[in-house]
Amino acid sequence: xxxxxxxxxxxxxxxxxxxxxxxxxxxxxxxxxxxxxxxxxxxxxxxxxxxxxxxxxxxxxxxxxxxxxxxxxxxxxxxxxxxxxxxxxxxxxxxxxxxxxxxxxxxxxxxxxxxxxxxxxxxxxxxxxxxxxxxxxxxxxxxxxxxxxxxxxxxxxxxxxxxxxxxxxxxxxxxxxxxxxxxxxxxxxxxxxxxxxxxxxxxxxxxxxxxxxxxxxxxxxxxxxxxxxxxxxxxxxxxxxxxxxxxxxxxxxxxxx
Numbered sequence: 001x002x003x004x005x006x007x008x009x010x011x012x013x014x015x016x017x018x019x020x021x022x023x024x025x026x027x028x029x030x031x032x033x034x035x036x037x038x039x040x041x042x043x044x045x046x047x048x049x050x051x052x053x054x055x056x057x058x059x060x061x062x063x064x065x066x067x068x069x070x071x072x073x074x075x076x077x078x079x080x081x082x083x084x085x086x087x088x089x090x091x092x093x094x095x096x097x098x099x100x101x102x103x104x105x106x107x108x109x110x111x112x113x114x115x116x117x118x119x120x121x122x123x124x125x126x127x128x129x130x131x132x133x134x135x136x137x138x139x140x141x142x143x144x145x146x147x148x149x150x151x152x153x154x155x156x157x158x159x160x161x162x163x164x165x166x167x168x169x170x171x172x173x174x175x176x177x178x179x180x181x182x183x184x185x186x187x188x189x190x191x192x193x194x195x196x197x198x199x200x201x202x203x204x205x206x207x208x209x210x211x212x213x214x215x216x217x218x219x220x221x222x223x224x225x226x227x228x229x230x231x232x233x234x235x236x237x238x239x240x241x242x243x244x245x246x247x248x249x250x251x252x253x254x255x256x257x
Contacts, residue, residue: 037075040253041188044068050209060143061210068205070170070251073187077256079172080183081163082136082153082205084112085248089157092245099242106241111228113152114217115247116140118206119170121198125183128175131166131223140208141219149221151208152228159250162257167223170203172256182256214239 092110123135141147175181188201216230
């Protein structure tokens with residue numbers, strides 16, 4: 001037994017001497033830079049045209065269904081809003097005048113809020129909102145039902161200044177309530193809304209213009225219900241001058257603050 005024990009000890013010593021070695025080490029630092037990414041994919045015609053050449057269109061308005069589709073991808077919390085703009089910042093830009101025969105009553109000052117929007121799906125992150133409408137998800141009111149400012153587009157002469165808490169957002173809102181005023185990062189490519197719920201990242205936009213007759217755009221107004229129809233803005237008995245008018249709609253996606 002003593003001989004076997006001595007042999008085993010000798011083997012362990014020999015093993016240690018055989019595999020012992022010097023070690024040299026170098027290190028590489030791996031850096032990961034996660035830049036914030038915001039991507040808004042928009043499907044829409046370059047120009048959405050409304051032609052009013054029938055009396056029924058003046059009375060009933062014209063709706064352009066699903067004229068714009070918005071798809072969002074973001075690595076950060078985000079807000080999305082629509083803003084109407086023009087050269088004046090307040091009124092549509094008149095490109096062509098067909099008639100000024102109405103004299104002082106025929107007015108070219110058509111408020112930008114004459115354009116109405118309807119969004120599907122609704123804003124789900126608007127806890128900080130204080131306005132009458134937090135988004136554009138209300139269905140268009142029937143043509144003969146007054147709905148001042150309910151779907152009127154938010155407009156501004158400084159479109160890249162974020163709207164206040166009393167204005168409409170498509171998703172998210174102005175504020176600092178964590179998790180309640182901005183949509184979370186994600187993408188329309190991978191987000192599947194559970195049954196009975198809505199997607200955070202995919203929106204369909206309808207447009208409506210309702211001139212009425214005479215053309216005063218009765219639903220035009222601010223988010224607090226203040227009327228901006230032609231008569232309210234320009235005085236009694238005024239109406240829109242026939243012609244070609246244009247305005248611009250910007251959809252702005254930004255990181256929630």
